[in-house]
Amino acid sequence: MANLKQLAQSLGLSITTVSRALDGYSDVSAATRQRVREAADKAGYRPNASARRLRKQRAELVAVTLPSEPGHIGPLHFLDMLSGCAEHLAGAGLNLVIAPVPHGESELDMCRRFVDGRRVDAMLLVRTKRQDERVEFLQSRGFPFVTNGRTESAIQHPFIDGDGFSGFHAATLRFHQAGHRRIAHVGGPQDYFFAHVRRQGWEAAMSECGLSPDLYSEQMPTEQGGYEAALALLARSDRPTAIVCATDEMATGVLRALREVDGGQSISVVGHDDLPIGAFTSPALSTMRMTGGNLGRSFASLLLRTIAGEPAEALQELHSIEFVDRDSHHLPTILA
Amino acid sequence: MANLKQLAQSLGLSITTVSRALDGYSDVSAATRQRVREAADKAGYRPNASARRLRKQRAELVAVTLPSEPGHIGPLHFLDMLSGCAEHLAGAGLNLVIAPVPHGESELDMCRRFVDGRRVDAMLLVRTKRQDERVEFLQSRGFPFVTNGRTESAIQHPFIDGDGFSGFHAATLRFHQAGHRRIAHVGGPQDYFFAHVRRQGWEAAMSECGLSPDLYSEQMPTEQGGYEAALALLARSDRPTAIVCATDEMATGVLRALREVDGGQSISVVGHDDLPIGAFTSPALSTMRMTGGNLGRSFASLLLRTIAGEPAEALQELHSIEFVDRDSHHLPTILA
DNA sequence: AAGATCATCCAAAACGTTTTGGGTGTCAAC
DNA sequence: GTTGACACCCAAAACGTTTTGGATGATCTT
Incomplete structure (x- = not known):
């Protein structure tokens, strides 16, 4: 119930002075600053968020879009990542709102609502497409945002991504070195950047090995999609001996x-992706994952820095991929 | 960039009229309403959220607390639930912010920040304790909130919960009817309401069957906790033939x-809990889950109604528990 | 023709904060 | 004893919306 006016009145000071005392300005004496702070503590005063937001022209909010399309979202334990991101944003006074796209609305409409209504200071986009209309829109508005995953946008923008090309390239080479020759790829929709680049990594490795990138099946990035893709590959006469899957979810299928x-x-x-589920499949799923520590904190940091106006080029993180070897792959068949 | 003032100026109308036209009031003629709406659409005008929030004294935000303590959060696919909740809240113009408790701060401090700073209109609490300080605080402030899980609070409050007592009671009886006599319970910390009530269900069934509720081991509600609890039980001379676990996560351990x-x-x-992981453990985990359709929508509805001032008694949902039979339980040992 | 009713519009207040641009009084310097 | 410099404080404007309480004519009633 306490607001600045009441607090000022009870102290016999002006609103201005109370406000500046609490914000630690130097033009209020140490004595009154102390007095004001004590009174504020006692009254449990906290500035009204809406009022400050209006005055400071900052929403103190960041939105993260949750895709409605099926299939899991990249990073392992997505909610943990969001939680970490929210925690670090909170350290800077920002809160994280989750923004699933409402039924019958496009992700673009949603961005528009957030941007034009000045509901947030920045957006965090996941599951980027190679040509991403959300990215284009935000760029046209000059609105701060960070993506999880790259795009083919001509204009630079901040992102965090795993080096899917190198990861799938290395995984394919590893199979080849172990003696595999019929190495298949189960890919996701190629309009997603991550799916495209992972496929390219596989293709590049194949042609380097003098193999044709022929054993390819593309499906939705879901368990069911993986299942169907595998059935298609297994029906062929040149049945693969190894399958590199675009996502863990597809791999379980x-x-x-x-x-x-x-x-x-x-x-x-x-x-x-190193989904937690992979440890429990039978056989336990061998997989890859992005390196780099606290992903949530990294996103938070990038968001804050892009809000602060740092140039996009300085806000791009491409992390290498590491293997998580479990039981679903067999390397020692030939092994030198 | 467009605000009401500019829009009004360009139309030769007052700010009041433009505002009321957009809100569909009847005291503006159909003609000008039309004209205003078209101009607003063309300019891509959306009311400034902070300004409206300040004026209407509503934050248009709901916070959900994310527990920092280890162990999974109840409902299956918690993020999906949040997403559904956020989507339905958005239909009423509210956004959902996720609020992990920052390092070195208590959940109570966090509630205080949100409530006293009027940052949100309501809170959604998960993982309630029997005596929950967050609940007591919010009740003392008269602040709207909904919990996932009941408490032992003397004052009623809105909640959604599964009927853990009946679920664990039934599960225990089912084992008994199948011939099991040494039925153990792996329980979670008893200050959590869910853990306590699940244990009580097991205990009640045991004593109804004339068995002493002796085979009990309590641990953290994590995979590791379940592992350790099981080791303790297996070391006993009266080793159990069946184990009822408080959570799936413990059950995997x-x-x-x-x-x-x-x-x-x-x-x-x-x-x-019916965690997705349960389908992949070996053997596939038999489990229980709360009935009831779209949980997120239910939470959203309760939140909106408690904000609207409906009494707590009308906003309590206790859902029955159903079995999800997979491979980790053996009933046919005797079977009539 | 005066009064009442109605349809349409608007000026100004209010929400609670931060910030701008001084104002007042004290003290030291000249 | 005037001039700065300094420390401390404050009134008022501003953020952009919604809402209150009319104002202005036009139309209908009697």
């Missing part, structure tokens, strides 16, 4: 298909 | 312990 098919167990599988 | 011990595979296990 692939494993399901392999369990249902004769000799399926001997086929190697590797996924990407 | 129990399964790990059983895999490491002679004859462990023959011991029945059932969990609670």
Whole structure:
């Protein structure tokens, strides 16, 4: 119930002085500053957020869009990442709002609502497409944002991404060095940047090895999608001996298909994302993941810095990929 | 960039009229209403959120606290629930902010910040304790909130909860009817309401069957906690033949312990929550879950109604528990 | 033709904060 | 004893909206 006016009145001071005392300005004497602070503590005073936001022209809010399309979102334990991000943003006085796209509305409409209504100071986009209309819109508005995943936008923007090309390139080479020759790729929709670049990594490695990137099946990035992709590959006469999957979720579907098919167990599988579920599949799923510590904190930091106006070029993080070897891949078949 | 003043000026109308036209008041003629709406659309005008919030004395925000303590949060796929909740809140013009408790701050401090700073219109609390200081604080402030899980508060408050007592009671009876006599319970910290009530359900069923509720082990509600609890139970001379676990996460730890011990595979296990991971453990985890459709929507509805001032008694949902039978429990040992 | 009713519009206040641009009094310097 | 310099304080404006309480004519009633 306490506001600045009441606090000022009870102290016999002006609103201005109370405000500046609490903000620690030097033009209020140490004595009154002390007196004001004590009174504020006692009254449990906190500045009214809406009023400050209006006056300072900052929403003190960041929105993260939650995709409505099926399939898991990249980083392992997405909620943990959001939680970490929210915590670090809170340290700077910002809160994180989650913004699922409402039924019958596009992600673009949603961005528009947030931007034009000045509801937030920045946006965090996940699951970027190669041509991402949200990115284009925010860039046209000059609105701060950070993406999880790159795009093919001509204009630079802040992002954090894993180096999917190198990861899938290395995974494919590793299989090749272990003696595999029929190495398949189960890919996701190619309009997603991550899916495209992972496929390219696989293709590049294949052609470096003199193999044709032929064993390819594309599906939705879901368990069911992986299952169907695997069935398609297994029906071929040149059945693969190893399958590199665009995501762990697809890989679990692939494993399901392999369990249902004769000799399926001997086929190697590797996924990407290091979903917690991977440790429990049978066989336990070998996978890859982005390196780099507290992802949430990194996003928070990038968001704050882009709000502060730092140039996009300084706010781009491309992390390397590391392997998480479990039981679903067989390397020692030849091994030198 | 467009605000009401500029829009009004360009239309040759007053700010009042433009505002009321957009809000659909009847004291502006259909003609000018039309004219104003078109101009607003063309300019992409959206009312400044901070200004409206200040004027209307509503934050248009709801916060959900994310517990920092380890262990998974109840409902299956918590993020999906939040997403559904956020979507339905958005339909009423409210956004959902996620509020992890910052390092070195208590959940209570966090509530205080949100409430006293009028940063939100309501709070959503998860993982309630039997005596929950957050609940007491919010009640003392008369601040709207909804909990996921009941408390022992003397004053009523809105909640959604599963009927853990009946669920664990039924699960225990079911084991008894199948011939089990040494039925253990792996419980969580008893200051959590859910953990306490689940234990009580087990205890009640045991004593109804003339069995002493002796095979009990309590641990943190984590995989590791379940593992340790199971080890303790397995070390006993009256080793259990069935284990009812407070949560799926603990149950996966129990399964790990059983895999490491002679004859462990023959011991029945059932969990609670229906975590996605349960389908992939070996054996696949039998579990229980709360009935009731779109949980997120229910939370959103309760939040909106408590903000609107409906009495707490009308805003309490106790959902029954249903079994999800998979492979980790063995009922047919005797079976009539 | 005066009064009442109605349809349409608007000026000004209010929400609670931060910031601008001084104002007042004291003290030291000249 | 005037001039700065300094320390401390404050009135008022501003942020952009919603809402209150009319004002102005036009139309209808009697």
